[in-house]
Amino acid sequence: MPMNRPVATALAAALCLLTAACGSSSDGKAADATAEAAASKTGYPVTLDNCGQRETFDKAPGRVVVMNGASVAEVSTLLALGLGDRIVANQQTYGNSEVPGRAEAIEKLPDGGVKQNDAFDVPRETMIGLRPDLVLSTTAYGFDEKNGFATRDQLKAAGAHSYVSPQGCDQDTAGMTIADSYRLLRDMGKVFNVSDKAEELIAASEKKIAGVADKVKGEKKPKVMVLFSNMSMGGNDFSSVVAKGIYNDILAEAGGANAFENASEGSFADLSKEKVAATAVDALVVIGYNDPDPAAYAEKLLKEFPQWPAARNNTYVTLSDSMYLGPSNDLAVEEIAKMLHPGAL
Template identity: 35%
Template structure:
């Protein structure tokens, strides 16, 4: 039995939520006088709101119009990805509390993230009372249905938070039905929305440009290379957990591969995995999962797969494939894994 600190349902829960993408888009980004960062790490740059005359501003999010008369000053973030994006835009002074994290923060923002007050953890969100006691003017979540807003678990619903006078923003996922909509560009939408809401659109566009340049480097590097059949394994020994659809399929395809499993796959049988004929197996690891243990399981039980025969088992940190600031790092790692002679420089996190 493969062991990790996560059991299978927990791994699948995180994988599905990390996979999921919000289908909403924001209004066109206005040019502002807010300062833009010229470095690859804007974190630590104090946020600068638009002058009061520039407000109100509005964005479209999950079928709703959110209007802000001023830049929010007390934000509670209930998911790591939007926390990372706020920190990357230098908005740490606007974050009152966070619910926790499911992975180590990227190096570029780790020090700043460590100072954020915690009111929950990666798999247990703050109760309704604890959340509302923070008196937030903006609550940022991943899904606006269930999870952090599940009233049966004692959490505040979106409606209850709004009744208290706060706005609620769905950063990457509006509902579970959006799970297959995510792409590598999903973070761009949230970054642009944060740019509008907090008056740092120039900074957001600068960061998006940097992300897009990293993506284009991969696209150029793999152009013309043979497409490889790729399985993305994430633990389990019957059934096996695989990562497919959404951002995983987009990353694999952009890197010159084809996911061997259908987009709606989460669990597959040993027989299905053995029949995949994968040329490359990406071995996705969360914190607490050991690459050597996972790869040894694959070598022992699937010796006839081309990927195993040819030693094409590649560790990928699943957090680097989240819809957040390190997704192009993950893309580059996947490209290097699929094409062993590529050796692209992996961007800093």
């Protein structure tokens, strides 16, 4: 049957469009394959979904700013991955560490000449002036404009990526666990294309913790008080006592339990002297945050509360960065287990 010209023309156009579409799909697949091959070879691009924001890295950052955040999680993670040379300004320090040489390595890092603002961190103008390509913050607090900080959008506009560490999106770290330390390592491993090193560190930590946990399995779990030495966070005599967070996960792996876990819904409890005195404490874990002598603080507490089993047996250990988010939680698990169950290890 003869086909009129308009219909023939329309059909030819449709076939042309179909052919073009097929060609476009083929070209797209080829382009995707090329991109995948390039990513496989270089490790980039890398995309992270971080606190509701997507960050895509086309190369490893070379100018990193580590915000304070009352933490050493981020700087310790970078050092553990061998990335200290990427840091142009670090604001984190505990003053000491369970890892030999780490405190000294942190001390030697550049601080960027930063004069911290009233919120004890890098002001917006100073941050932009540092020309970072990656800014790390323990919680979303570090990117809050009302605190005088550069927002994540402002940093993006200035050409910088930003990253909030695990459990820090809503500034509530009560749900933090050791797994979050591993996630931080993995994320930084991807960002800097050192995933093999990150997985090596994680595997070693998991193996050590599993070994300790197996040795103390079935043992009675002593009640442990965990607190920061010489630090005030509230209105009561004992406002730096740990209630929830990664500390409890560490205690559990070491065969212990937090004596004050139910004293607060948040990470810290603000306790009176009477409440502390009325609680049976079997052991102390004192975290030294820029305190040159946390042991003196522990001994003072034991004298102040002689009724504690911990005081009668002089049972305490002082720790620092291994008790917090970071790459060294296995060291805290081991040291606490030795204190609580010396016959098992």
